[in-house]
Amino acid sequence: MFRSNIPEGSMDKKWEEYKGHVKLVNPANKRSLEIIIIGTGLAGASAAASLGEMGYKVKAFCFQDSPRRAHSIAAQGGINAAKNYQNDGDSTFRLFYDTVKGGDYRSREANVHRLAEVSASIIDQCVAQGVPFAREYGGLLSNRSFGGVQVQRTFYAAGQTGQQLLIGAYQALERQVALGNVEMYSRHEMLDVVVIDGKARGIIARNLITGELERHFGHAVLLCSGGYGNVFYLSTNAMGSNVTAAWKAHRKGAYFGNPCYTQIHPTCIPVTGEHQSKLTLMSESLRNDGRIWVPKEKNDPRKPNEIPHEERDYYLERRYPAFGNLVPRDVASRAAKERCDAGYGVGTSKQAVYLDFASAIDRYGRVECRKHGIENPSEEDIRSHGVDVVKEKYGNLFDMYAKITGEDPYTTPMRIYPAVHYTMGGLWVDYELMTTVPGLYALGEANFSDHGANRLGASALMQGLADGYFVIPYTIGNYLADEIRIKPIPTTHEAFAAAEQAVAERLNKLKSINGSTSPENFHKRLGKIMWDKCGMARNEAGLKEAIEEIRALKAEFWRDLRVTGEINEFNPELDKAGRVADFIELGELMCQDALQRRESCGGHFREESQTPDGEAKRDDEHFSFVAGWEYKGDSNWELHKEPLEFEIVHPTQRSYK
């Protein structure tokens, strides 16, 4: 059950060999095989479109009103691919190496290598679909840099790359809907997986408009339901992003991999008050041109523009001269926290640092003036030309910042602070993306597989689309080839009936507690526990306290929850209550996982394990493994370990200095 199923052979031949020998399903048989897909973000939409094109009968589900609204849409900065269009020394190997190193040697080499191999095809596919990536004047594609990398391999569409990629995948999906190969169920939420004779055979879904429960059969079920960052309440995730689909699968036998690996993104708009409902990311791409600093003096009362250069501490450039402002996210986030904790933070809350574009505006302005033949340009000429360039690159992000804060980032530096953004952990999957439940797969952010303990920027879009367009179409055949004799199981089967009844009972229970506290209130309190004790820095005492507090919160939830409205109608409060209940259980597991991992790695920082200069210190001897948690009942899990073996990239202390 807990085997990674990595193919034999040398690292650069594994995927090729696998594809050459994997079982195939003939076209006639594909037509009688049904596949259920949960979630329509980059992973789900690309999988649904591709599998539909191949001839499988696909049903796709999303909780939003349209598949185009999945949260992949909000990804800003870009997507990586080893194209080497910039002739700067990039290659499949370098992308593979950077990703394994960036993940602090906690990812599975074979999966990462495959990801790097298929990355180039993703860009080809997207361009063919009409994704309008940024271009140079010669008509060819443009690239920029992201953190933890010394080449330019990131493709982008202004600050809306996720939107453009998702619209591409969505259009491919809608084409299959029109052709009758995919049936789309919007405003539906998966509330359980149906397992028959040990294999995933379908789901129970709730129609969120009518409240009705529905049974759907599938020869296989794909979870493409995204990450669980909203366990922290405040995150850059969408309000509806949740762990429910993955959690139901976990309770039905799918192991949860590395739940404690959370990515805290360094550049987000800071919290302003108690009313805050979510946090907004300012893309990592801004670190191409923005410089991060705090005043050298504590509590400097001056406005940022009044502080001269020599009195500013560009702490990333100071501490990490080789990568400067483009260190990986975990490193940049911890460095910001360190400065703020030491008393150098800025803004009213003192929990922020500056991200400053003045030098970029000046540099670009001078280049543009030369291009336009302006001799001896005035400061104003330089500025206005420079602003135009910055506007073209990041305009939508600057607008968003201005709307949220009321400040103009073209004239005054942005104030930013780290926030929860992504979860590297997720359902454990093998090389074929199958969970520990046969026939149940997890793709994209919902699985744990490719990013180790820290994801590099612009790699989430790459992974979601790699899984959906180029991995699952091959690997699922290896399973379904043996299922061709299985006729669709009628949903009157007792396993469907039992699963539906359990779902109905739980909904009734949520509704009938009739206490006094809203789901939102419990969610906020859970988030505070998680952020304070299982956030950017963690320690043994804090994690133990958090576990106790979460258990108490869970007891209170089931005693004092109030859900207004009825079960059999459109009821967002009821939807939310179910999701919060699952987040509470997940929160405890995250703390358990963080507690057992007595090392620091990537985004998981245990205060007990750091180098003298405050960097994350791994313990390869004891913790070079994937933690796979098996659900054993209420607050009860068993830890299984998948050892990580490194053939190519030998683990060393990660350095960006």
Place this chain on the structure above:
Amino acid sequence: MEHYTMNLTLKVWRQKNKKDKGQFETYSVSGISSEMSFLEMFDVLNERLVVEGKEPIAFDHDCREGICGMCSMYINGRPHGPWEGTTTCQLHMRAFKDGDTIVVEPWRANAFPVIKDLVVDRSAFDRIIQAGGYISVNTGNAVDANAIPIEKDKADTAFAAAACIGCGACVAACKNSSALLFLSAKVSHLALLPQGNPERKTRVVDMIAQMDKEGFGSCTATGACEAVCPKEISIQNIARLNSEYARSGFTTDK
């Protein structure tokens, strides 16, 4: 930026379900910070309603960063409220002052039936895309991404059209409930790119046929759609759509 707090009167459309007639209800909210987003102000009101044992106001929202296109409030007679180029979720309370009365309604259009309160059904947009808003290329069929250079200006214009978030504000603002700005953004995005060429003629005809079938009205070029579009999609796209439509009709070689 100066921060302040305010007391407001809200008149909000409440409608239990599709069949219910619906009516306005009035709520007072106090202590609203100018730093809140418009939806956070609704969160505060809803939390209070739950505590009072009343049913909170249903509204669509998800990313809250202006890109998913889910939020859809008609605020003081204008889709997405008073700020230009802004979705409801990005509208902040400093747009209002102490003592203001704010009227909030759902999108109103026959093709967007109300599901509950401020939530409407916009699945008609998905069906318009199904009618032809794509390039027919199966996974794995692509040539190298740099094999076809595309003029930067054209690529930029295609991108500006592709920025549409499918929120439906254009329909809500239009006196005819026309979906032409939405449709023209997609037609333009794909017609401007060489990849979109093979299906250029059928796409525009099929999508318009579907739009008519869904019950959207016709365009009379008042420009209300462009004025309220949170992504500032240009009405020039409608001109381009008209020329695409005419072009597809003049020749019979399909």
